[in-house]
Amino acid sequence: MQKLNWRRIVLKVGSALIAPDQDGCRSRYLLTIAQFIVRCRSQGIEVILVSSGSVAAGAHLFPAQQERTVVMKKAMAAAGQTEMMAMWDRFFDFPSAQILLTHGDLRDRERYQSIRETVFTLLEHGVLPIMNENDTVTTDDLKVGDNDNLSAMVAAAADADALMIFSDVDGLYDKNPNLHDDAVLLPEIKSIDDSIYAMAGCATSAVGTGGMKTKIEAAEKATSHGITTYIINGFKEKTFTQLLEGENPGTIFLPYEKPMQEAVHWMTHTANEQGEVVVEGSFDESLEGETGCIRGDEIVAVHGEFAVGDTILVRSNDGTRLAKATANYSSCLLNFIADNEQSEFSDKMQDSIGPVISEKDIALLEKS
Numbered sequence: 001m002q003k004l005n006w007r008r009i010v011l012k013v014g015s016a017l018i019a020p021d022q023d024g025c026r027s028r029y030l031l032t033i034a035q036f037i038v039r040c041r042s043q044g045i046e047v048i049l050v051s052s053g054s055v056a057a058g059a060h061l062f063p064a065q066q067e068r069t070v071v072m073k074k075a076m077a078a079a080g081q082t083e084m085m086a087m088w089d090r091f092f093d094f095p096s097a098q099i100l101l102t103h104g105d106l107r108d109r110e111r112y113q114s115i116r117e118t119v120f121t122l123l124e125h126g127v128l129p130i131m132n133e134n135d136t137v138t139t140d141d142l143k144v145g146d147n148d149n150l151s152a153m154v155a156a157a158a159d160a161d162a163l164m165i166f167s168d169v170d171g172l173y174d175k176n177p178n179l180h181d182d183a184v185l186l187p188e189i190k191s192i193d194d195s196i197y198a199m200a201g202c203a204t205s206a207v208g209t210g211g212m213k214t215k216i217e218a219a220e221k222a223t224s225h226g227i228t229t230y231i232i233n234g235f236k237e238k239t240f241t242q243l244l245e246g247e248n249p250g251t252i253f254l255p256y257e258k259p260m261q262e263a264v265h266w267m268t269h270t271a272n273e274q275g276e277v278v279v280e281g282s283f284d285e286s287l288e289g290e291t292g293c294i295r296g297d298e299i300v301a302v303h304g305e306f307a308v309g310d311t312i313l314v315r316s317n318d319g320t321r322l323a324k325a326t327a328n329y330s331s332c333l334l335n336f337i338a339d340n341e342q343s344e345f346s347d348k349m350q351d352s353i354g355p356v357i358s359e360k361d362i363a364l365l366e367k368s
């Protein structure tokens, strides 16, 4: 068998593979995935598993005829997560560890760093991290909402070389193959644009979340960090043999030639903006310049409440999203500076604190 040149990979397993007949966790497909994990590890490849399926695995414990409210799904997730972890753990003769996350954890830089450190420590000691969204505690504001995007955030945080999304379909087709007999499989995507998103439809299975749209979002997040991304069929045993032989059994998304640095990637794809600073339109150019930074006299308005160190959006006064950045000032202080731009106090403060945002903490955004 040829030696694969991945150093670290993230595998994402969809709910349909965990609970295929919606009657609790089943080993039918997971056994092949577990064998793949064992083989990768025996080749020295570090593996992180993002496993969906807690809701699907726990559903059979609750009356089928009762409406699936949010709170009911949270209860299913809490019960199903234990079943699912027990199932995974049974396959391995090495230890595994459970990490449950929300977007609230990932978008906080300190918690994000802490998650990274824990994952690296587990890998260093041969423990398999098994991750999922912490569905029981999430709210609309706190959740990622789907494990495709979560797995891409995890892959970026873990500096993985490849992200493999195992689903119930062979890869990305030009339209949903479950609805169109003439759909054509696309083996390789060099760059992701609106035409790729236009091909993506919703999930058609009873247990999937997000369908192809969230998988393309995940591929965009991962490839922009230099991570090769696959969408592959986890139902087919052949998939895993092909992967181990260095072949592409589904759709491969090629990584950016110039990937974003970790901190800029986090700010662009993981952090949420806490507020907004509106600057004069012409400021767009100075952001791209070598000394890109904002001073108080360039600010037109400040929206929202944020603290020093929070991520903010910089918008031009024609509405264009220019950049995400780390705030060096609180919204309260910035409002004061914007209202008193000519005052001596304002000038002194900026001379001592520095620019409102500084070039090392800026992620320029696509114009939209």
Ligand SMILES: Nc1ncnc2c1ncn2[C@@H]1O[C@H](COP(=O)(O)OP(=O)(O)O)[C@@H](O)[C@H]1O
Binding pocket: 013, 014, 015, 016, 166, 167, 168, 169, 171, 172, 173, 174, 175, 176, 177, 178, 199, 200, 201, 202, 203, 204, 205, 207, 208, 209, 210, 211, 212
């Ligand atoms: N263009 C497309 N190519 C492939 N699958 C698609 C496409 N558009 C929509 N889909 C749907 O996406 C589903 C996979 O997403 P999802 O059900 O969320 O799976 P998972 O649970 O593995 O995340 C497929 O079963 C298919 O019905």
Ligand SMILES: N[C@@H](CCC(=O)OP(=O)(O)O)C(=O)O
Binding pocket: 013, 014, 015, 016, 051, 052, 053, 054, 055, 056, 077, 132, 133, 135, 145, 146, 147, 148, 207, 208, 209, 210, 211
């Ligand atoms: N966190 C949820 C899964 C969410 C999700 O994205 O599901 P899927 O589309 O099957 O990958 C769960 O464990 O049930």
